[in-house]
Amino acid sequence: MSETISVVERPERDEAQPRLRTRFTEALGIEHPVVQGGMMWVGRAELAAAVSEAGGLGIITALTQPTPADLVKEIERARTMTDKPIGVNLTILPSISPPPYDEYRRAIVDAGVTIVETAGSSPEPHMEMFRDAGVRVIHKCTSVRHALKAQSVGVTAVSIDGFECAGHPGEDDVPGLVLIPAAADALEIPFIASGGFADGRGLAAALALGADGVNMGSRFMCTVESPIAQSVKERIVAASELDTNLIFRSLRNTARVAKNSVSDEVVQILAAGGRFPDVQPLVAGARGRKVFEDGDVEAGIWTVGQVQGIIRDIPTAGEVVRRTVAQAHDVLTRRLAQFA
Structure with a gap:
């Protein structure tokens, strides 16, 4: 179970920005327990570098880059913007024509990246190379049983996704309020909470429930440095x-996406007994990419979490990190102190 966090006041030269030190920040060598999760078409150098420069952990999405060589260039671009740690997401999914995962993995190692976020299938086949290269792995899980498996194969930390999250929440439908303390009771390694987090109230709550930090996706989608179209942010x-x-429920591959005319149609077709071939043209990844690039929010399906209900502005990514930590610090040291 997570150890008690320590609240540290920063030196005056840093404008007394508070710092929340946890097992996760210590294990990863970062300043704040705030992670920008890897998101397809979103996790690019500008966003990742801005989050890391503010003291969080920014993550570049490997498969957003068309080739392993392009990934190396993107990592190099990020390093021109910050000298702080940056991670890379490698999502491993079954596919008829899978990407060259081994080549992307080699590119990550050769580029000198020391933090990797894995998702999808088990990270076990990749652990030997990452371990030999000194890479610390954070594996995304949607259940305690999967988190325990990841722990057993040697990951440094796990990210626990509650049912509120964008993308694939798994098939157990367990929300974070239950999943986070369940993970805290079961795990020995640090873990961060994902799904439903957008501010310091959420960070304070996650820490209180036993997590060692938070992973925020939708919140960082809606920032100045996010590469998606302004109309999507709005x-x-x-x-x-x-x-x-929630689409693909009947296919046991549930995904949470934005409600629009396309996702409404997908839900209707599958509810009427349709199968994947019946909706495949509607859910094509190229259409979702078009949403982000062209700004037509009805062009395809695109992922976003329920947490959008408490996202009310489009600040810089650095401001998100700083105010999230400051608000969490205030909740933990002032608001909750009245009950001590």
């Missing part, structure tokens, strides 16, 4: 927590 700000759809 749609997130305008949306409520009710404006998502």
